Amino acid sequence: MPPPSEPDFSADPYTWEGLTGWKSYRTLRPFRGIYWDIRRRLPYYWSDWRDGLNYRTMAGCVRIFFINLLPALAFELDMMRNTNGYFGINEALLSSALAAFVFSLFSCQPLTVVGITGLISLFNYTIFAITEQQGIADLYPQFLAWCSIWAAITHWIAAICNWSDYMRYITDFSSNSFGTYVGIIYMVKGFQEILSTYYVADEGSPRAAYLGSVIALCYFFSVWALERIGSTILFTPRIRKLISDFAYPIATIFWTGFSHIPGHIKQADLPRVPHTRAFYPSVPRPGGVWLVDFWNLPVKWVFVALPIGILITLLFYYDHNISSITAQAKQFPLRKPAGFHWDFFLLGITCFVGGVMGIPLPNGLVPQAPVHTDSVTEYVELHARSREQDLKDGGEQGEGDWIQHNRKKIEATKVHEQRVSHFLMCLAFLGLMTGPLLDVLHTMPRALFAGVFWIVGFTGLSGMNIVQNWIYILTETRFVDPSDLRTTLKKRRIAYYTMFQIAGVAFSLGLSFTRASIGFPVVMIALIPLRWVVLPRIFTEHELLVLDAPTAEAEVVLASIGGRPTLPEVRMAEEKRRQKGESGETGEGISTKSGSEETKAEGMRSRDGFRDGEEREVEKESADEDARRGVQATLRTGHA
């Protein structure tokens, strides 16, 4: 079945619009989403392999591999410290390899990078703390396996019952709150990583700790500076792209090398990534090589594991699907369809396998998600010229001289939507599990991972709408470009809007540092009804149109989750207008609907207008460039 040449996903057969009776209930029609996901994507399968054979995919693969590997190792070190060494380097590598294997070969959307996140690390050591508290620390592997099995089962249920559709209701309000939360967790982990080196009961440790701080700081600034070069006009497009693609490998190799300079630095005896036996679990298992003897758990504890399994599913539902959506954000010109139901079903399989093998459960990586797509996207740098004329304050007529400027304008021309880069990552992870390459990993100083946490967290955070809106609030209004739609709002209202997000983030963060930490997904999920029920009563339609938008926007994405929903504020405004108008009350039932859709669509169009206009247009606004990376921010200062 060859793929259609010009696919139109706006009229996808998978929809719940216009259905009535039992047919309109998602849960009553199992497998419908999965069926259409596979049917929609399958025609593209072979092209997914063919499209990966080019230079950009290879370069992008190196970049995303490092951005996947380094935080994974960093979280693994964190887990190792907090689970008494149960989780080690091999577990991290195997888990990442498993995820890359399953998702590169079988997923609907192979661009979604799946791996080890900070949140699963949080779960794993919180569960460890619970088992210790309950006096069943020796049953930790079995208990964790059961949590994972329950998680797998609930994943499958969710996927089969088409519940991924509810991702339609996630707007930037909640997804950016979540992204902010994750970014802050990363930053905090960086500091924890550094601080932990100060409190090791070792003679030379303060010395090593300070040297580690120097390396972490320098690593952070190196990656930051190297990535920034890509957005300048230095060198040629090819060279600056190369430098920013390889920012992580360059900095990692340089600072690892630096940490081995003989003399004072070598003598400081930095803590490094620990050595482990190739291909074996960090802690020898009784049952077999990797299999956890999960059947040796008292039934009582099997059922205690159930709510925790559900919490994991809640987390993954949110985390994985958001990372998948941001990997397919609208700024990338994607042509191949998404498949949320099937991918979530697959995630259940990796949960099950990961659980019974006693490795950390992989899921979608939030800050890294858009980086993968970005790194396999071909950009063209256009030479745009503009004429500029100074106007006196308030004047409409040109009064200054015409000045001609040359500008760089970036356009994304094509995304290599393929499975090759993801599959190569799988091979690379397996390769790293061999003895010689484990030795290479051992040369890396642990402090470097603090730098990794900082740069990944920082890059992610700076694109979040909370940060962007606060930068806007702190900016002097007279210098803001008039095409920024936020200028139509009062700053006080924007601050008020972000306060709801900040409250959510603060509450989740507070929770994360307590024993109840694994409850934070509930808080995050609670932001969705807050957005749909409470916010439309506080903010006007216009305010929400400017400040918030559904996170899933592109048709290729929406096709898999049942199309675009009508936002409540639009419906409410429409209702009000209709009540005011008082005209033609018969037969309006249907036309209201479509009228509301029109208003909505128009609103979206005007939003899109000022988004597309500025998309990747760089005129030395390099300060803003960082802000654009990472998860796509709702609002940017742009040109209409």
Added chain:
Amino acid sequence: MPPPSEPDFSADPYTWEGLTGWKSYRTLRPFRGIYWDIRRRLPYYWSDWRDGLNYRTMAGCVRIFFINLLPALAFELDMMRNTNGYFGINEALLSSALAAFVFSLFSCQPLTVVGITGLISLFNYTIFAITEQQGIADLYPQFLAWCSIWAAITHWIAAICNWSDYMRYITDFSSNSFGTYVGIIYMVKGFQEILSTYYVADEGSPRAAYLGSVIALCYFFSVWALERIGSTILFTPRIRKLISDFAYPIATIFWTGFSHIPGHIKQADLPRVPHTRAFYPSVPRPGGVWLVDFWNLPVKWVFVALPIGILITLLFYYDHNISSITAQAKQFPLRKPAGFHWDFFLLGITCFVGGVMGIPLPNGLVPQAPVHTDSVTEYVELHARSREQDLKDGGEQGEGDWIQHNRKKIEATKVHEQRVSHFLMCLAFLGLMTGPLLDVLHTMPRALFAGVFWIVGFTGLSGMNIVQNWIYILTETRFVDPSDLRTTLKKRRIAYYTMFQIAGVAFSLGLSFTRASIGFPVVMIALIPLRWVVLPRIFTEHELLVLDAPTAEAEVVLASIGGRPTLPEVRMAEEKRRQKGESGETGEGISTKSGSEETKAEGMRSRDGFRDGEEREVEKESADEDARRGVQATLRTGHA
């Protein structure tokens, strides 16, 4: 004698144009420059005090005081290490106080900050090494005093004989080479300062050294970030100006405080600024409290001191006058006249006093010079609006939509040309010499000074034309604004031009790390004839017009040094044109002269056009902003 309301310094009576016979020889008419300097400036004396009573002067005073004090202390620590403790904190403070006292009260141009430079530190410890090598280390104070006395005498001779006039011949070619050399010396000193802490024979030193490195790095980035805020559109103009004015004090206080946090940091036992007895020399003197018994030096050594004294004069001639010129650079709208001859005479006096008191000789601070003027300049931030239209590549007609932008445009409206800030600095230095404030200084970790060196050196370097030209060379040409005149040149030629500068800098640097280091002023001075004799034969008139310009440009400055000289390349081009034309060979002697002046003036005007146009116009090009600070660069990417 009240100051003229609209002074015109373009027709100053102090000129050597049109003179013939013995009257045209500067050396034969002693005191002429000094006389006119005083006569020109004296009418402004009282206004110099009145004009200092305002908020901007006070805020600017804090800023320049820290930028003067911190490197002075840093160089003093450097000298202390290399002169076996002969020079200490008190010497640095007294020297800075002496300079501030003399120059604030008596100088023609009180905006020129005079203090302790890295080069005098280089001189002082090289001389120490020489005396040690000659086995007269115990005669070091006396020997140094004689070097200073000879320097004072040659200063006076130079000032009396009107030799400061030759500053007219200094172009950006040589002054920026010198600035680059100084900037690199600063950066290197920063690393030396850090490295020195690693090799102290102390148990805890590696630990302290690494902590010191962390503090130095953080200090560097803090000051950099705080100063940058001034060029953004965050907050209000008043707040962002406040933050960037106080960047040094804020960072200094914060990181000094940080270094005292109890626990690991306090235990690291960082080396700090040493304690000294208030008001007394660091090493007790036999003759009196401060006076060096310079009369106790064998006559032989008195004469050995003579060539060294001349080298000091050469250095100060170049260093002090350049810093004076850059403090009066054209971007500052100055109205009061300069006085190079008288100021150089004064510098002779501080040399003499400093010499017999055994303190480091103060002179003009190159990287800090423009900062003083900048910090007492009132800037207005205009709300400019511009309409912009995209043009297709190569198209002349507008094709895109009109987009309106709001921009920030900075204009320097007024410089508070006054003596108050300089005089307050004198009081502050004297205050610091008291016991309680010396204790405050003692709390500062020495490592912080490495950060000071880096930020001062970095800020200075980034404005130099070598750096700017290399950034231009590495930039992709199609994105450069067409109004940048360098687009009319081949990049190869620009690189070739900078090669001469780089060779001069490299040679001086190489020299600086040998025993012959104090010979480097000769190399720097040699760049001037290179520019006037060799370069015009290699580069065309147009190339030199774009790439190089006399460093002294403003009429208020040129009045004191005998007006603007005709550049050789202009004369040569004029001659060529005349030979080609072959018309009217009689009576052309004078008209050629004025014709050449006209070409020159026109050239300058077109240069000024594209300079003034962009002066301090900021539209989020914050990356470029740093480059603009420090000594004014010859060429900038600007708008015509």
